[in-house]
Amino acid sequence: MNYVKHARCTLCNTTLPVTKGITTCPTCQDKGILEIEYDYERMKEEVTLDYFKNQHDPTMWRYKPMMSIDSDHYLKTLPIGGTPLIHAQRLANDLGLKQLHIKDEGMNPTGSLKDRASAVAVVKACEENHRTVACSSTGNAASSLAGNAAKLGLKAMIFVPERAPLGKLRQLSIYGANVFKVRGDYKATFTLSKEAIDTYHWYNRNAAINPHLVEGKKTVAYEIAEHFGFKVPDWVVVSVGDGCTIAGVYKGFYDLLQLELIDRLPRLLGVQSLGCAPFVKAFETKQSLIETDENTLADSIAVGIPRNPVKALRAVNHTGGSFIAVSDEKILASMKHLGALEGIFAEPASAAGLAGLVEALNQKRIKHDESIVLIHTGNGLKDPATAERVISPPYDIEGTIEALKNTINLEEEK
Amino acid sequence: MNYVKHARCTLCNTTLPVTKGITTCPTCQDKGILEIEYDYERMKEEVTLDYFKNQHDPTMWRYKPMMSIDSDHYLKTLPIGGTPLIHAQRLANDLGLKQLHIKDEGMNPTGSLKDRASAVAVVKACEENHRTVACSSTGNAASSLAGNAAKLGLKAMIFVPERAPLGKLRQLSIYGANVFKVRGDYKATFTLSKEAIDTYHWYNRNAAINPHLVEGKKTVAYEIAEHFGFKVPDWVVVSVGDGCTIAGVYKGFYDLLQLELIDRLPRLLGVQSLGCAPFVKAFETKQSLIETDENTLADSIAVGIPRNPVKALRAVNHTGGSFIAVSDEKILASMKHLGALEGIFAEPASAAGLAGLVEALNQKRIKHDESIVLIHTGNGLKDPATAERVISPPYDIEGTIEALKNTINLEEEK
Numbered sequence: 095m096n097y098v099k100h101a102r103c104t105l106c107n108t109t110l111p112v113t114k115g116i117t118t119c120p121t122c123q124d125k126g127i128l129e130i131e132y133d134y135e136r137m138k139e140e141v142t143l144d145y146f147k148n149q150h151d152p153t154m155w156r157y158k159p160m161m162s163i164d165s166d167h168y169l170k171t172l173p174i175g176g177t178p179l180i181h182a183q184r185l186a187n188d189l190g191l192k193q194l195h196i197k198d199e200g201m202n203p204t205g206s207l208k209d210r211a212s213a214v215a216v217v218k219a220c221e222e223n224h225r226t227v228a229c230s231s232t233g234n235a236a237s238s239l240a241g242n243a244a245k246l247g248l249k250a251m252i253f254v255p256e257r258a259p260l261g262k263l264r265q266l267s268i269y270g271a272n273v274f275k276v277r278g279d280y281k282a283t284f285t286l287s288k289e290a291i292d293t294y295h296w297y298n299r300n301a302a303i304n305p306h307l308v309e310g311k312k313t314v315a316y317e318i319a320e321h322f323g324f325k326v327p328d329w330v331v332v333s334v335g336d337g338c339t340i341a342g343v344y345k346g347f348y349d350l351l352q353l354e355l356i357d358r359l360p361r362l363l364g365v366q367s368l369g370c371a372p373f374v375k376a377f378e379t380k381q382s383l384i385e386t387d388e389n390t391l392a393d394s395i396a397v398g399i400p401r402n403p404v405k406a407l408r409a410v411n412h413t414g415g416s417f418i419a420v421s422d423e424k425i426l427a428s429m430k431h432l433g434a435l436e437g438i439f440a441e442p443a444s445a446a447g448l449a450g451l452v453e454a455l456n457q458k459r460i461k462h463d464e465s466i467v468l469i470h471t472g473n474g475l476k477d478p479a480t481a482e483r484v485i486s487p488p489y490d491i492e493g494t495i496e497a498l499k500n501t502i503n504l505e506e507e508k
Numbered sequence: 509m510n511y512v513k514h515a516r517c518t519l520c521n522t523t524l525p526v527t528k529g530i531t532t533c534p535t536c537q538d539k540g541i542l543e544i545e546y547d548y549e550r551m552k553e554e555v556t557l558d559y560f561k562n563q564h565d566p567t568m569w570r571y572k573p574m575m576s577i578d579s580d581h582y583l584k585t586l587p588i589g590g591t592p593l594i595h596a597q598r599l600a601n602d603l604g605l606k607q608l609h610i611k612d613e614g615m616n617p618t619g620s621l622k623d624r625a626s627a628v629a630v631v632k633a634c635e636e637n638h639r640t641v642a643c644s645s646t647g648n649a650a651s652s653l654a655g656n657a658a659k660l661g662l663k664a665m666i667f668v669p670e671r672a673p674l675g676k677l678r679q680l681s682i683y684g685a686n687v688f689k690v691r692g693d694y695k696a697t698f699t700l701s702k703e704a705i706d707t708y709h710w711y712n713r714n715a716a717i718n719p720h721l722v723e724g725k726k727t728v729a730y731e732i733a734e735h736f737g738f739k740v741p742d743w744v745v746v747s748v749g750d751g752c753t754i755a756g757v758y759k760g761f762y763d764l765l766q767l768e769l770i771d772r773l774p775r776l777l778g779v780q781s782l783g784c785a786p787f788v789k790a791f792e793t794k795q796s797l798i799e800t801d802e803n804t805l806a807d808s809i810a811v812g813i814p815r816n817p818v819k820a821l822r823a824v825n826h827t828g829g830s831f832i833a834v835s836d837e838k839i840l841a842s843m844k845h846l847g848a849l850e851g852i853f854a855e856p857a858s859a860a861g862l863a864g865l866v867e868a869l870n871q872k873r874i875k876h877d878e879s880i881v882l883i884h885t886g887n888g889l890k891d892p893a894t895a896e897r898v899i900s901p902p903y904d905i906e907g908t909i910e911a912l913k914n915t916i917n918l919e920e921e922k
Binding site (some may be wrong): 152170172173178180183184198201203204205240241242243244245247254256263264265267268269270272273274275276277278282283285286289290293429430433434435436437438439473474475476478481482484485486488489490491492493494495498499501505 | 566584586587592594597598612615617618619654655656657658659661668670677678679681682683684686687688689690691692696697699700703704707843844847848849850851852853887888889890892895896898899900902903904905906907908909912913915919
């Protein structure tokens with residue numbers, strides 16, 4: 095029993111029932127990304143402030159009545175969500191900010207925010223009697239799908255392009271996923287995964303295509319709002335690749351507004367890399383999204399053809415937010431900054447959020463006295479090779495106290 | 509204000525006051541590891557079942573009145589503890605067990621149980637007005653110290669032997685730690701770190717030497733007991749290196765028994781690698797611990813000269829527990845097992861725990877109908893190179909559905 099009313103196409107606005115195997119709009123095809131809509135009037139009767147006082151589940155499933163879940167399979171998932179919202183006092187001081195919090199999504203079981211979407215995917219797959227789930231990805235979506243599938247005893251089929259670095263595949267392989275390295279580029283990989291999903295009737299966990307995934311991601315916004323007693327911050331900052339995450343953040347706050355649990359939406363700052371910034375361009379020119387190159391080390395947001403343009407642009411426009419682009423150098427600097435000041439090891443795409451915040455402050459798009467939540471989307475342990483580029487090498491010394499003293503003295507003189 | 513009574517030497521049994529900078533017994537020197545003892549009668553008045561009902565801090569600091577902390581610096585640490593205790597139903601079914609839970613310490617902020625000790629170290633360092641903390645380690649102790657020091661604005665000085673793989677140093681370097689690679693072996697490194705700590709008056713986070721560290725680690729036992737409503741499981745399984753972690757687990761349950769919150773101690777199974785099993789040998793021969801080689805890929809438990817022999821042996825003997833050794837092959841198999849059945853990516857030392865449990869079941873030291881908690885001590889993302897040894901390579905295929913079908917058919921025929 096849930097409060098789902100129907101799905102609506104983000105292109106043609108048609109509504110259709112949320113049935114098994116729902117993907118995109120039958121009329122608009124692949125680009126007709128669907129949005130699940132709820133009966134908020136009925137939901138309101140269950141989801142009140144008292145509901146939260148009496149809800150003791152610390153995971154994302156504390157919000158189950160606000161989601162499109164129909165079964166109890168969620169009880170068997172990995173412990174996802176309930177991540178810490180860290181008071182980032184040292185970083186705030188350094189940036190001259192009044193109030194800065196970091197939502198640490200790197201502390202999810204497989205190390206990224208994508209766990210929230212993958213958890214919904216495996217639960218829906220079980221509901222719909224699938225034994226196999228599939229996606230095409232080399233990154234966090236794939237590893238989180240693999241981990242979540244393992245926990246529920248589902249088979250995971252992951253399609254990766256041939257250029258995928260082997261290192262990135264370790265985590266998903268340890269979860270026992272079947273990995274298919276497809277000769278060709280990402281487009282060839284995606285096409286084959288789609289054909290395979292149709293042929294074998296596997297459950298589809300491809301970004302945007304499956305409308306339930308955003309319904310998992312939105313729980314991160316619920317947690318932020320609930321942490322502050324349903325007072326929202328002025329800004330929420332998050333990096334943007336295909337647009338599904340920022341769409342999820344928006345949807346979460348939107349739901350809470352409809353339920354009258356919050357009284358306004360926070361402004362959303364979407365951050366991209368200068369080397370791959372289709373959203374920034376579309377936002378600034380007010381034109382449609384144009385395919386771009388993928389020239390950035392922040393692989394998790396290197397998406398030249400984002401699959402969720404409508405939802406992501408709406409998220410920023412409806413909240414009076416902004417899109418901003420930052421250089422790879424600033425992303426690397428932000429990795430060091432987060433590590434040294436807050437003890438947080440972020441992957442490059444995640445550090446991009448901080449770089450974007452700094453840039454937005456410089457450009458006065460965000461004011462220093464506004465309250466800000468930065469979403470740290472993925473654990474840096476997933477991409478140690480990039481970390482190598484920003485760290486200082488160790489001091490190489492003889493095992494004597496004199497050698498140590500000399501080293502320390504030399505450093506202090508620098 | 510806390511309930512600390514005094515420290516007691518685990519060798520000569522003398523008590524001494526817990527003062528600033530306390531390390532080991534002045535009489536017994538380095539081997540005179542100290543144990544902090546509490547006034548349980550007074551503690552009992554505060555720490556009751558009602559105390560826990562009204563305590564809303566989800567981190568390890570919910571147990572602050574049961575620790576040796578004197579200040580409020582703990583309020584600024586990383587969000588440590590409160591890790592999930594996962595119902596491992598699929599693994600239990602596979603092993604024919606009635607009840608198996610996994611305490612997921614890999615979900616701590618820097619990815620290991622060591623965070624609990626490092627958090628205490630940085631808090632005590634602040635209490636004692638130190639600005640610099642130091643340790644000699646290449647592994648989880650070092651990275652957790654570096655992360656926790658960053659969060660509190662302390663300088664971290666880490667001493668590593670020259671053979672330390674650079675990859676292992678990435679995480680601590682990203683946190684801004686100063687890393688000294690000392691020409692020579694681990695002993696030379698430890699000796700220099702000790703001299704440096706004495707010379708510069710840095711705060712000492714070396715295992716066993718600092719008696720407050722076990723007081724951090726013991727909170728993992730509190731969380732296990734509280735999760736079950738203060739009914740303890742029959743067995744708690746954990747891998748053992750220098751002996752501090754199993755000593756901490758014991759201390760936690762011991763405290764709860766003194767407070768009459770639990771009515772018995774769980775039996776502890778300490779797991780070592782066959783290539784480095786000094787505790788297993790000492791336990792089986794009932795002789796003193798003898799220095800051994802360090803021939804195992806499970807680097808976090810590759811400790812040939814454990815620094816905490818008395819506490820670790822007592823932990824097992826007092827609970828009617830056992831020590832067991834497993835081969836590196838079984839450790840690797842357990843990594844796959846945990847990943848594929850529970851969606852948990854464990855580092856080798858952590859997977860050793862599961863290998864030990866399986867061996868103990870085979871040897872009938874643990875019965876299949878006993879309730880078991882396995883402590884997963886560290887995240888596998890920290891050691892991806894070892895994971896490489898157990899995973900299956902991806903299927904390399906052409907981007908056509910026929911190629912995929914052929915691959916899948918071939919696999920199914922195998």
